[in-house]
Each structure stands twice: as structure tokens, then as C-alpha cells.
Amino acid sequence: MSQMPYTFFGSTGMEVSRLCLGAMTFGTKGLAEVEACERVLDEGLAAGVNFIDTADSYGRSEEILGQVLDPPKREQIYLATKIYARHCRAGRVARNSRTNILNSLERSLRLLRTSYVDLYMLHHPDPHTPLDETMQTLDQVVRQGKVRYVGVSNHYAWQIGYMLGRASGLGLVPPVSLQANYNLIDRQIERETVPLLERFNLGLMCYSPLSAGILTGKFHTDEAVDAQARAAVAGPYVQRAKDETVARIVRRSREIADQLGLKLNQLAIQWLLSKPYVSTVILGGSRPEHYAALYQTVERVLPEQVVLELDDLSAARVDGLHLNQPIRNGFGLAPGR
Numbered sequence: 018m019s020q021m022p023y024t025f026f027g028s029t030g031m032e033v034s035r036l037c038l039g040a041m042t043f044g045t046k047g048l049a050e051v052e053a054c055e056r057v058l059d060e061g062l063a064a065g066v067n068f069i070d071t072a073d074s075y076g077r078s079e080e081i082l083g084q085v086l087d088p089p090k091r092e093q094i095y096l097a098t099k100i101y102a103r104h105c106r107a108g109r110v111a112r113n114s115r116t117n118i119l120n121s122l123e124r125s126l127r128l129l130r131t132s133y134v135d136l137y138m139l140h141h142p143d144p145h146t147p148l149d150e151t152m153q154t155l156d157q158v159v160r161q162g163k164v165r166y167v168g169v170s171n172h173y174a175w176q177i178g179y180m181l182g183r184a185s186g187l188g189l190v191p192p193v194s195l196q197a198n199y200n201l202i203d204r205q206i207e208r209e210t211v212p213l214l215e216r217f218n219l220g221l222m223c224y225s226p227l228s229a230g231i232l233t234g235k236f237h238t239d240e241a242v243d244a245q246a247r248a249a250v251a252g253p254y255v256q257r258a259k260d261e262t263v264a265r266i267v268r269r270s271r272e273i274a275d276q277l278g279l280k281l282n283q284l285a286i287q288w289l290l291s292k293p294y295v296s297t298v299i300l301g302g303s304r305p306e307h308y309a310a311l312y313q314t315v316e317r318v319l320p321e322q323v324v325l326e327l328d329d330l331s332a333a334r335v336d337g338l339h340l341n342q343p344i345r346n347g348f349g350l351a352p353g354r
């Protein structure tokens with residue numbers, strides 16, 4: 018078993034594993050049973066994972082984590098969750114409003130069976146709520162001890178920069194991190210976001226490191242793919258799996274992986290870990306065995322020329338559309354989500 022590397026998360030005192038356990042799929046498919054989720058958790062802890070990611074919108078995820086994280090395990094890990102779902106007032110509430118944040122945080126703490134979370138993130142920006150109200154509420158829950166640090170997800174660089182400025186001006190806690198879609202075929206954050214993160218020493222959690230499964234290579238073989246695979250059914254990924262540039266990246270990356278004795282998914286994760294601005298890579302899976310193989314190579318450092326070749330191979334993907342990022346000034350999600 019490879020030794021897990023750790024790093025300080027941005028400017029915080031949290032020293033986190035460079036692989037984070039993504040619990041979005043807990044309660045679904047091959048992780049429908051609590052026992053399967055517990056196995057994933059225990060294997061992650063045994064491999065040195067000390068960072069877990071969930072959200073108030075991930076179905077039964079928080080509830081299952083609450084069941085499997087007994088007090089000693091809870092104290093072993095940094096636990097991160099997010100706010101965006103509208104669980105109160107019959108959904109007649111702005112997502113990042115004081116009402117929704119306070120209600121959702123209490124719900125998350127109850128489901129997770131804990132008195133605090135280590136990192137509490139805005140899952141998306143909310144154009145309906147004045148930013149100062151959101152930030153004052155987040156400041157309040159940090160002062161109450163219910164939240165240790167505040168972060169954001171799916172925000173543009175300018176939105177984070179503005180938040181840092183408001184926090185400084187108003188004496189409120191600033192965001193310490195960004196959680197963003199980042200992988201070998203989704204490199205948009207490199208243009209503006211990464212320079213901002215580096216300038217202000219913010220942590221970066223990369224989600225969808227395999228672009229929802231495309232970087233396993235399973236959409237680019239002759240074998241039939243499970244018709245329920247996420248990238249076969251989830252809107253933005255379906256076209257992506259058929260895109261000719263993506264196909265070229267997947268094929269060449271698989272050749273490189275073969276030469277190095279790695280699987281494509283392992284190479285994709287190691288490419289992310291080669292980036293010094295990446296704090297942690299959030300692993301996903303729809304079956305317990307999807308996680309374990311990724312711990313085995315975590316210590317492996319890719320040769321510099323391999324990193325450069327991969328950088329070049331997918332350079333054209335730096336300028337694509339942001340996936341699951343706000344379209345303009347707010348969010349691009351379907352109404353009602």
C-alpha cells in the first residue's frame with residue numbers, strides 16, 4: 018500500500034490527505050447499503066484518508082455518514098459539507114439566505130451526528146441573496162463553533178476575489194478554499210481561478226477527477242458500457258463522452274498509462290496530484306471497488322515529461338465551457354433544483 022501524502026489546506030491549520038473521500042454517491046447504486054459505504058469509509062481511513070466531502074443535496078449521503086462515523090472516526094477526519102438545497106419553508110427560500118443556511122446547517126449537523134463541521138461550503142453562488150447577508154451568517158456560525166472554516170464551490174475567480182475583499186472590509190471570516198470541477202479534460206480553472214488561489218493561498222479541492230467516469234476509459238472501448246453509467250445519462254457528460262477531442266485525450270492517455278504500468282484512472286489522478294496548487298482530489302465511485310485502486314498509486318510521482326505531455330495533450334480544454342459553474346453572475350442550474 019502506498020503512503021498517503023498530506024498537505025496544509027490553503028492557509029488553514031488543517032493538514033489534509035491529498036485524496037479526499039467523495040460521498041456524493043453514498044446511498045445509490047452499488048453504495049445503496051450502509052454496509053457498502055462503511056467498507057468504503059474504512060478502506061479510505063486505512064489508506065490514510067482524513068478528509069470527507071458531502072453536501073446537503075446528496076440524497077442520503079449525510080445521513081449514512083452520520084451512521085458510519087462513530088465518535089473515534091469522526092475525530093480522525095476533517096468533515097466537509099455544503100449548503101444549497103432548500104429543505105425549509107417548502108422550498109420558498111433563497112438558497113444562500115440566512116434562513117436557509119441556518120436551517121440547513123442544523124439539519125446537516127443532526128444527520129451527520131456531529132456538533133461541528135470542519136469545512137462548510139457554499140455549493141454555488143446565489144444571485145438572489147445579498148452577499149453580505151450570506152457572509153455575515155457564515156461568520157456567525159464560525160463564531161458559534163458549528164463551523165471551523167468556510168469555503169465555496171463552483172464560483173468564478175471574480176466572485177471569490179470579491180468575497181475576500183468584502184470579508185476583509187467587514188471583518189468577517191473569508192473563504193479559505195474552492196471546490197471545482199478539474200480533471201484532464203476540464204481545465205478551465207487554470208485560466209483565472211488557479212492564479213487567484215495561488216495569490217491568496219486558498220485550498221483547492223478537485224471534484225469529478227475522472228469527469229464522471231469518462232477518464233476510466235470505459236466509454237472508449239469496444240465493450241458495452243452500463244446504460245445507467247452517469248456519463249451515459251447525465252446531460253453535460255453525454256456529449257463529452259462522444260467528443261472527438263476527448264476521445265483523442267483518452268486514447269493517448271491510456272497508452273501513456275500502459276507504458277507506466279498504471280490504469281488510466283490512476284494516471285488521471287496522479288496528473289492532478291502533480292499540480293502543486295491542488296490540495297486534494299475528491300474520489301468518486303458507484304461501487305466500493307472504484308476507490309481502492311486509487312490509493313495504491315497515490316505515492317507515485319509522474320515523470321516531468323509525462324506531465325508536460327499530458328498538459329499539451331489536453332491544452333485545448335482550458336478554454337471550454339465551465340461545467341457545472343455559474344453561467345453568468347449567479348448560477349446556471351435548472352430552476353427548482
Ligand SMILES: NC(=O)c1ccc[n+]([C@@H]2O[C@H](COP(=O)([O-])OP(=O)(O)OC[C@H]3O[C@@H](n4cnc5c(N)ncnc54)[C@H](OP(=O)(O)O)[C@@H]3O)[C@@H](O)[C@H]2O)c1
Pocket residue numbers: 038039040041042070071140170171196197223224225226227228229230231233235245246247248282299300301302303304306307341
Ligand atoms: N461541488 C460540486 O458541485 C461537486 C460536483 C460533483 C462531485 N463533487 C464531489 O466530488 C466527488 C467525486 O466526484 P465524481 O463522483 O464526479 O468523481 P469522478 O471520479 O469523476 O466520477 C466517479 C464516477 O465514475 C465512475 N467510475 C469511477 N471509477 C470507476 C471504475 N473503476 N470503473 C468504472 N466506472 C468508474 C462511476 O460512475 P458510474 O458507475 O455511474 O459510471 C463513479 O461514480 C463526489 O463524491 C462529491 O463529493 C462535487
